[in-house]
Amino acid sequence: MIRLKIGTRGSKLATTQCGWVQRQIVAALGEDVARADEIAPLVIISTQGDRIQDRRLIEAGGKQLFTKEIEDALLRGDIDVAVHSLKDMPANEVEGLSIAVFPVREDPRDAFVSVKYQSLMDMPAGAKLGTASLRRQAQALNVRPDIEVVMLRGNVDTRLKKLEAGDCDAILLAAAGLNRLSLSHHIKSYIDPDQFASAPGQGALAVQCRTADIDQDWIRKLHHVPTHICISAERGALEALEASCRTAVGAYAKLSDDHTLTLFTEALSADGTTRWQRRAKLANPTVESARTLGLRLGHEIRDEAGDDFIQYLG
Numbered sequence: 135m136i137r138l139k140i141g142t143r144g145s146k147l148a149t150t151q152c153g154w155v156q157r158q159i160v161a162a163l164g165e166d167v168a169r170a171d172e173i174a175p176l177v178i179i180s181t182q183g184d185r186i187q188d189r190r191l192i193e194a195g196g197k198q199l200f201t202k203e204i205e206d207a208l209l210r211g212d213i214d215v216a217v218h219s220l221k222d223m224p225a226n227e228v229e230g231l232s233i234a235v236f237p238v239r240e241d242p243r244d245a246f247v248s249v250k251y252q253s254l255m256d257m258p259a260g261a262k263l264g265t266a267s268l269r270r271q272a273q274a275l276n277v278r279p280d281i282e283v284v285m286l287r288g289n290v291d292t293r294l295k296k297l298e299a300g301d302c303d304a305i306l307l308a309a310a311g312l313n314r315l316s317l318s319h320h321i322k323s324y325i326d327p328d329q330f331a332s333a334p335g336q337g338a339l340a341v342q343c344r345t346a347d348i349d350q351d352w353i354r355k356l357h358h359v360p361t362h363i364c365i366s367a368e369r370g371a372l373e374a375l376e377a378s379c380r381t382a383v384g385a386y387a388k389l390s391d392d393h394t395l396t397l398f399t400e401a402l403s404a405d406g407t408t409r410w411q412r413r414a415k416l417a418n419p420t421v422e423s424a425r426t427l428g429l430r431l432g433h434e435i436r437d438e439a440g441d442d443f444i445q446y447l448g
């Protein structure tokens with residue numbers, strides 16, 4: 135009865151968003167969604183990134199730490215489909231595998247979560263903001279150099295527990311993750327992505343399969359072209375900036391009703407004092423022209439930042 139096996143990381147967020155994709159795949163296959171676990175079972179795969187707690191090792195290992203074991207399982211045929219948070223995927227693609235589907239994107243913004251405060255600007259001097267993201271650290275320090283940024287790792291639940299235990303006064307999290315976990319009541323306010331670009335691909339999922347299997351009906355049904363265009367622009371910038379876990383790089387694209395793409399991308403020094411930004415619009419974009427725009431803006435930032443870029447971000 136099994137039609138395909140879906141691989142995912144084991145965190146609550148990963149299995150929740152994979153379950154969302156699973157139900158859509160089963161419906162697109164014309165099968166009964168109530169029997170989703172029989173027709174398209176989830177296979178939990180532990181990645182190195184899930185096991186390593188040391189930030190230095192994560193930085194050294196790069197982003198494929200969260201995807202490699204899952205991609206290997208796909209190549210071996212142990213699973214047929216993999217669901218990833220696009221934000222956690224490296225810019226370069228793996229030989230033999232393709233991203234088959236970009237489902238419709240969740241909220242791409244960062245959310246401000248705190249027990250005591252309403253927003254970053256509401257925090258008193260010296261208050262502690264918990265994050266493990268260099269981009270969030272740099273953006274917060276850019277407007278609030280007087281707050282203290284403390285390292286806060288772990289999955290969404292762990293970070294909320296640490297906040298409630300008083301390890302810090304506020305945290306920044308992807309709104310998408312909180313929404314998917316039905317935890318959006320914790321959100322006090324949102325960071326405006328037109329002012330502080332969110333992570334490339336934030337809020338978007340990538341459904342990956344073997345390149346040989348890409349021509350299937352359910353794939354065509356789930357694919358969301360406007361999402362694909364926006365994330366192509368963002369990931370073009372990411373690619374040009376050679377961003378990694380060690381870099382403070384943001385890229386945010388949106389598509390208006392009249393089909394104009396707006397892209398905002400930025401890189402920051404870790405302390406938030408230096409900031410390179412580019413903005414551009416493109417009428418009637420395609421996936422390819424959106425990517426080209428992202429690459430161009432990313433290269434412009436690299437050229438402008440010059441040696442500083444290497445020093446801060448290389």
Ligand SMILES: NCc1[nH]cc(CCC(=O)O)c1CC(=O)O
Pocket residue numbers: 219220221222290306307308310311335336337338339
């Ligand atoms: N790096 C962890 C990660 N990967 C994807 C999400 C959230 C969901 C998304 O961006 O799609 C998160 C948590 C966070 O940044 O708060």
